[in-house]
Each structure stands twice: as C-alpha cells, then as structure tokens.
Amino acid sequence: MNLRDIVRRHRTLLITGIALGLAGAAATLAQPWMLGRLIKAVSRDEPIAWPITLIALFFLADAALSAGHAYAIGRAGENIVYDTRRILGGRLLRSRIPDFSRLQLGDVFARTVSDTSIACLVIAQALAQMVTSVFMVAGSLLLMARLDWKLLLTTVGCLGAASAGALLLARQVRRAALQNRENVGAFGSGLQRVLGALTTVKASRAEERETGELAALADRARRTGIRVTAFGSLLNPMMNVGTQLSLAVVISWGMARVATGSLSAADLTSFVMYLFYLVSPLVLLFISISQIQQGRAAVQRVTELGAIPQEEEETAPGEPHASGTPADAPAVRFEKVGFAYQDDAPVLRDVSFTTPRRGLTAIVGPSGAGKTTAFQLIERFHLPDSGTIRVAGQDLTRLPLAELRSLVGYVEQDAPLLRGTIRENLTYANPSADDTEIARALRLAHLEDFVATLPGGLDTELGERGAGLSGGQRQRLAIARTLLQRPAVILLDEVTAHLDSDTEAALRDAITEAARECAVLAIAHRLSTIVQADRIIVMEEGRVRAVGTHRQLLQDDEVYRRLALQQFAGEEAAV
Numbered sequence: 001m002n003l004r005d006i007v008r009r010h011r012t013l014l015i016t017g018i019a020l021g022l023a024g025a026a027a028t029l030a031q032p033w034m035l036g037r038l039i040k041a042v043s044r045d046e047p048i049a050w051p052i053t054l055i056a057l058f059f060l061a062d063a064a065l066s067a068g069h070a071y072a073i074g075r076a077g078e079n080i081v082y083d084t085r086r087i088l089g090g091r092l093l094r095s096r097i098p099d100f101s102r103l104q105l106g107d108v109f110a111r112t113v114s115d116t117s118i119a120c121l122v123i124a125q126a127l128a129q130m131v132t133s134v135f136m137v138a139g140s141l142l143l144m145a146r147l148d149w150k151l152l153l154t155t156v157g158c159l160g161a162a163s164a165g166a167l168l169l170a171r172q173v174r175r176a177a178l179q180n181r182e183n184v185g186a187f188g189s190g191l192q193r194v195l196g197a198l199t200t201v202k203a204s205r206a207e208e209r210e211t212g213e214l215a216a217l218a219d220r221a222r223r224t225g226i227r228v229t230a231f232g233s234l235l236n237p238m239m240n241v242g243t244q245l246s247l248a249v250v251i252s253w254g255m256a257r258v259a260t261g262s263l264s265a266a267d268l269t270s271f272v273m274y275l276f277y278l279v280s281p282l283v284l285l286f287i288s289i290s291q292i293q294q295g296r297a298a299v300q301r302v303t304e305l306g307a308i309p310q311e312e313e314e315t316a317p318g319e320p321h322a323s324g325t326p327a328d329a330p331a332v333r334f335e336k337v338g339f340a341y342q343d344d345a346p347v348l349r350d351v352s353f354t355t356p357r358r359g360l361t362a363i364v365g366p367s368g369a370g371k372t373t374a375f376q377l378i379e380r381f382h383l384p385d386s387g388t389i390r391v392a393g394q395d396l397t398r399l400p401l402a403e404l405r406s407l408v409g410y411v412e413q414d415a416p417l418l419r420g421t422i423r424e425n426l427t428y429a430n431p432s433a434d435d436t437e438i439a440r441a442l443r444l445a446h447l448e449d450f451v452a453t454l455p456g457g458l459d460t461e462l463g464e465r466g467a468g469l470s471g472g473q474r475q476r477l478a479i480a481r482t483l484l485q486r487p488a489v490i491l492l493d494e495v496t497a498h499l500d501s502d503t504e505a506a507l508r509d510a511i512t513e514a515a516r517e518c519a520v521l522a523i524a525h526r527l528s529t530i531v532q533a534d535r536i537i538v539m540e541e542g543r544v545r546a547v548g549t550h551r552q553l554l555q556d557d558e559v560y561r562r563l564a565l566q567q568f569a570g571e572e573a574a575v
C-alpha cells in the first residue's frame with residue numbers, strides 16, 4: 001500500500017483546490033495594492049469609483065475562492081482517508097496469520113482509525129495550505145519590494161529570526177507527535193486486552209490494578225500530548241514577537257520617511273497591510289509544516305501497517321495449478337511435515353499421515369502435541385517449514401487460497417460467532433445457501449429446536465462474539481455453518497468439549513452422517529467420539545506415534561491406552 005499512489009488518485013480535486021486557493025491568494029494580494037491606488041486617487045482628487053469597485057470585487061472573489069478551496073481540499077482529504085481505510089482494512093483481512101498475530105490489536109485500531117485521518121486530512125490540508133501560504137508570502141514579499149526594498153529588508157530581518165526559531169520548534173513537534181501516536185496506540189492495546197477479558201478481570205478482582213495500569217498508559221499519552229501542545233503553542237507567539245517588532249520598526253521608520261517626503265503615505269499604508277498579510281500566511285506556513293511533521297508520523301505508522309505481508313503473495317510463483325481434483329486422491333496427506341512457530345522449537349516433526357476421501361479420522365494426543373497446529377497448516381494459516389501437505393491430491397502451497405479454503409471447513413476450538421443474525425452466521429461461508437439447505441444443516445447440528453424457540457427464528461440478532469448463546473450452542477452453530485459450506489474436508493477441533501452427553505451423542509450422529517459424504521478430521525478428547533472413528537491418529541510431542549482403530553491401538557500403543565483409560569475414568573466419573 002502506497003499513500004503516495006492514493007493521494008495521486010485524487011490529484012484532480014487536490015489541484016483544483018490548490019488552484020482555487022492560489023486564485024484567492026492573488027485576490028487577497030491585490031487588495032492592499034488597490035487600497036494604495038485609492039489613497040493616491042483621494043489625495044490627488046481623482047475619481048475613486050473604479051478603485052472602490054475593484055476592491056469590492058477582489059474582496060468578494062477572495063471570499064468565494066477561499067470557500068471553494070476549503071471545500072475541495074476537505075473533500076479530497078476525506079476521499080483519501082476513505083481509500084486508505086478501505087485498502088488498509090482489506091490488507092489486514094488478507095494478511096498472513098503469523099504476521100498478524102505479532103500485532104497488538106489496540107495499536108492496529110489506532111493506526112487504522114485515527115492515524116489514517118490524521119495522515120490524510122493533515123497531509124491534504126496542510127500541503128494545500130503550504131502551497132497557498134508560500135504563494136502569499138512570496139507575493140507579499142515581491143509587492144513589498146516594489147513598494148520599498150529598505151523597509152522590506154528590515155521586515156525580513158525581524159521575521160527571519162522568528163521563522164528560524166519556528167522551524168526548529170516544528171521539528172520538535174514532529175518528534176513529540178510520533179511518540180504521542182505510539183503512546184495512544186499502547187493505551188488502545190491495553191484497553192483492548194483488558195476489555196477482551198473483562199469477566200476474568202472481574203472474577204480476579206483486578207479492576208483496581210488494571211485501572212491503574214490503564215491510567216499509567218493514558219498518562220504516558222497525556223505527557224507526550226502536552227509536549228506536542230507545548231511546542232505547538234510556542235509557534236504563534238514566536239511569530240507574533242517577530243511581527244510586532246517589525247511593525248514597530250516599519251511604522252516608526254516609515255512615518256519618519258513620510259515626514260521627510262521620501263515615502264508616500266499611500267505606499268506606507270499598503271506596505272503595512274502587506275506586512276499583516278505576510279505574517280498570517282507565514283504563521284500558517286509554519287503551522288502547516290508542523291502539521292505535516294505530525295502527519296508524517298501518522299503516515300509512517302499507516303504505511304508500516306499497510307506493508308503487512310499478504311497471504312496470496314505466498315503461493316509458489318510460476319507453478320501451473322492443475323485444475324480439478326484427482327478423483328482417487330486422499331482428502332488430506334501430510335508428507336514428512338515439519339513446523340515451528342517463528343524461531344521456537346519445532347511443534348511438528350516429520351509428520352506423515354493420510355486420510356481417505358470419506359470417513360471419520362480422530363486425532364488424539366496429550367495437550368501440546370501439535371494437533372491444532374496440524375489443522376492450522378491444513379487451512380494454510382501457516383506454511384510448513386519442511387515436507388508437503390496435499391488436500392484432495394494437490395500441494396496446498398500451489399492451490400489458490402480461496403479454492404483451498406472452499407475445500408476445507410474448519411470449526412475452531414472456541415468457535416467465534418460474528419455480529420448479525422443466526423441466518424447470516426449460518427450462511428457466512430456459503431451466502432447463497434437456500435432455506436432447505438439451512439434446515440438440513442440445523443437438523444444435523446441439532447439446532448432445529450433451539451432456533452424454533454427464538455422469537456425471530458433464523459433472523460434473531462446475535463450480540464458481539466455470540467453473546468446470548470451457550471458455548472455448546474455456539475459450537476453447534478459453527479458446525480452447521482461448516483456443513484452448509486459442503487467442503488471436501490471438515491476439521492473439527494474439540495467440538496464436543498462444550499457439549500452435554502445428550503447433545504454430544506446427537507452431534508456424533510451428525511459427524512457420522514457428514515463423514516459419509518466427505519473426510520472428517522476431528523481432534524477429540526472424548527472417548528465416545530474417538531471410538532466411533534474409522535481410524536485414529538495418535539500424536540505426541542509433534543510426532544505421529546501410531547495410527548489404527550480403537551481396538552488395535554488399545555492393544556499396541558501405550559500412550560493411547562493411557563489416554564483411553566484416563567478418559568474412561570473421567571467419563572465414568574461424570575456419569
């Protein structure tokens with residue numbers, strides 16, 4: 001994502017705005033000149049109707065052009081913010097999971113929500129302001145030089161010193177602004193972290209502690225914010241001192257020269273007016289420089305976020321992709337797959353297994369064995385460090401992502417629901433599903449009765465993160481969603497964990513039915529789910545230990561026997 005390209009897209013509106021601003025500035029600059037002419041005409045007893053009409057016309061043109069300038073620039077700024085947010089949102093959604101998971105969500109929000117508007121509005125407005133200010137300053141200086149160059153040199157001397165100081169201040173403003181944006185981002189991250197775990201915070205009576213930590217983060221943002229204001233607020237007075245000094249010198253020396261007759265009163269009046277006209281754009285120029293400095297800090301943060309690597313960029317380049325899926329290929333095949341998160345110790349080592357196109361495969365193993373990681377690799381949330389994974393016979397690094405993810409349905413361990421109605425949640429992966437298909441999925445997931453009790457039925461709104469549903473209902477809704485997708489492979493990550501025995505038994509039937517049509521891989525801890533599997537893969541410490549049926553593994557595999565015995569004991573105790 002390149003902000004420069006985005007700005008370029010809106011150049012017509014920006015250039016129109018700048019052109020209007022420049023025309024307005026020219027109309028402003030003409031006014032003192034015409035006023036001088038008017039004074040001269042009055043003193044020489046010449047007709048004054050024409051100069052007065054021109055001054056009025058310039059005045060009106062100035063007002064209209066300034067309004068047009070502000071509107072065009074403001075509109076261009078909003079358009080640029082819109083494009084930046086749209087592109088940034090898309091890039092975040094298509095980012096690679098390993099890169100995304102390194103980000104702090106609060107900081108992502110700060111960058112996407114507020115930095116984008118600061119970056120774009122400030123850059124568009126301040127840049128346009130800078131162009132017109134430079135024009136006004138240069139025009140005023142030129143016209144002042146024509147009126148009296150000696151007075152101009154005095155003015156430049158006084159204002160020049162003030163301007164140099166203002167430039168130094170602008171640099172400080174930028175530094176402080178960058179820190180301030182970072183601190184605001186850190187506060188956002190902190191807030192997001194505690195609000196995301198609000199129930200845990202309350203249950204641990206940690207409100208006071210967390211409030212203190214949030215206050216500390218907010219205080220850091222406050223301190224850098226004050227630094228920005230402090231440096232920024234010195235800008236105006238510094239320029240005012242320069243103006244007052246030059247005004248005092250110009251008026252006293254100018255009046256003395258008017259008295260001796262070496263300068264006309266009309267020229268002195270015009271000169272003093274230009275002096276005022278010079279100072280305000282000069283101040284605006286420095287303000288816009290400081291705003292651009294602040295905006296640059298925001299641009300830097302937006303650009304950094306926009307540079308997040310994209311998933312699609314990972315597909316092996318130049319490899320022809322065989323369309324269609326070989327009819328007899330296994331649903332999923334791991335060939336000596338090795339994987340580690342970042343630079344940590346390997347989580348999967350030399351993992352090889354095959355699952356046929358139909359039937360239920362259970363994956364079991366102690367906590368941390370790498371089961372969920374294997375699923376994440378099938379979805380290509382991460383790429384294996386070594387080995388190959390094939391889905392429906394095709395190497396998944398060669399498959400376009402959309403195709404791969406339409407082949408694979410994934411029900412996560414703690415399946416989140418989205419905002420919207422039950423229907424929207426159900427058809428999320430297959431928006432074109434019709435009512436018959438929805439009814440079938442609801443029946444299979446044993447949600448029919450539950451939906452029937454809701455006043456709005458399928459169109460009942462769900463709260464954020466599925467509020468209003470129990471863990472088990474959420475899980476079943478996620479299963480129904482996956483069934484509606486009609487994938488070739490269904491991955492179920494401990495979906496029975498939240499369910500009571502009755503619902504679990506019902507869901508087992510749903511899984512068996514789904515397994516008649518496609519391959520179902522289920523990470524399971526409940527023996528009842530495991531026993532019905534056509535084959536069981538036992539994982540331990542990132543390796544496949546054994547593969548077989550329940551009976552075979554009970555006989556042959558020690559780890560499986562231990563897991564099964566523990567589970568029997570647990571399930572018996574629960575009865």
Ligand SMILES: Nc1ncnc2c1ncn2[C@@H]1O[C@H](COP(=O)(O)OP(=O)(O)OP(=O)(O)O)[C@@H](O)[C@H]1O
Pocket residue numbers: 101341344347365366367368369370371372373374
């Ligand atoms: N995003 C991650 N970054 C770094 N390490 C991770 C990440 N996710 C998992 N791990 C590590 O990888 C190892 C395997 O985790 P994984 O979740 O795949 O195991 P699992 O067999 O599914 O465990 P469980 O049954 O408890 O869910 C663990 O040691 C875990 O700490």
